[in-house]
Amino acid sequence: MNDHGNQKRLHPKLISFDVFGTLVSVRDSSYGAFERILSEVHAHQIDVRAFWEYWEHRNIAHYWDPYRSYREICELSLSETFSHFNLVGDGRLIGLYFEAFPHFILYDDVARTLDRLSKHYRLAVVSNIDDDLLALTPLRREFDLTCTAQRARGYKPDGTLFRHLIEHAGCRKDEILHAGQSQFTDLVGGKPLGLTIAWINRRQIALDESVPRPDFIFSDIQSLTELVEIDAAPIQRASDV
Secondary structure: OOOOOOOOOEOOOEEEEOOEOOOEOHHHHHHHHHHHHHHHOOOOOOOHHHHHHHHHHHHHHHOOOOOOOHHHHHHHHHHHHHHHOOOOOOHHHHHHHHHOHHHOOEOOOHHHHHHHHHOOOEEEEEEOOOHHHHHHOOOOOOOOEEEEHHHHOOOOOOOHHHHHHHHHOOOOHHHEEEEEOOHHHHHHHHHHHOOEEEEEOOOOOOOOOOOOOOOEEEOOOHHHHHOEOOOOOOOOOHHHO
């Protein structure tokens, strides 16, 4: 899947990106907030990384439920995570996580890669998030299309958010290249719909046997510039006219 040296470069009409874990370093950026949450419930002995991963596992499980906002899911998942670790705590402490959003860190390759790709391709973001929270992140740039769970009224795993992407892409689904890091949301939700997906495996983890296979695997998004054609004429947007 990585060997594309002899492969003809792709020329999609739209390149879409997962945000958290693909463009934004969400784990490293939010461990501090979760350490504060554990401190509030006097649980300094709990491994913050293990706590965070279980909380995220519960988030993904709730993405399959009837739609509720990301904020609501995160609060519910935090309450469940407290219970899992035999802690007594208020799910509303998740507010400390939301307060950290403006201080999240972009991966080093993000700005230059998006700048380069945007000269030749329409770009989109596809995120299991509420609009106001996405706006708080340091990803402050204009995309040609923004797809959030709030706008789709659903999340990635069951395909709702990806169907929203396909519906609003302005091109055929086989002309979309999606790049995302989550096996259990990007691959599980996107591949059954026929999307071409590059799995961005920044953490170098194993691909779970239960998930659909990605079309490509990369360790960063900068590698996408080796997959797509970047010598084509620059695209013209309405704002350029």
